[in-house]
Amino acid sequence: DTGVSQNPRHKITKRGQNVTFRCDPISEHNRLYWYRQTLGQGPEFLTYFQNEAQLEKSRLLSDRFSAERPKGSFSTLEIQRTEQGDSAMYLCASSLVFGGARVAFFGQGTRLTVV
């Protein structure tokens, strides 16, 4: 399977615990994005990487959130001291330029439930 892979698919955690998600992008894609999707809404941008450099972070990304992409390959998204409001689907996408347009390929997401 050469698509974007995310693990775990589902995560249930108690409030206050830390969680970490992993994203493996399509190998030749140098850009990687994280989005968050709450029920009934479209995805919202969180952050993105160009190779290993994190170039932009949304205001949605509080200081409890941290993302890394060591060596420009896989990426991790960590949430510290989880809150119930963090419950959402976390989507990863990697992208490639097609005819000038940067087309994003999404993973299946990690669904986080904070109880």
Place this chain on the structure above:
Amino acid sequence: AQTVTQSQPEMSVQEAETVTLSCTYDTSESDYYLFWYKQPPSRQMILVIRQEAYKQQNATENRFSVNFQKAAKSFSLKISDSQLGDAAMYFCATTINQGAQKLVFGQGTRLTINP
């Protein structure tokens, strides 16, 4: 701020019929791209069709076509010969920040195909 509005939370169509999903957007970007993504119940977002804003010709991909009205900031998706596999959430999106090309999504339209 860039916004994308999908005014139809739900749509349904008979199998083999044609359906049109609406999308309007607001952007301050001079150069941007528009996309329709499909999100089946398995939750992986799949690109359906893309449109470069500088192109007047409407994009077409097999049974999927768009009606792009730049002045009206409208970008509707037409699905011809609807199939059961077309049932999904459909999201309209535009890029912001030409360099980052992060996506801003609408709230989605749930499409049901009636056999």
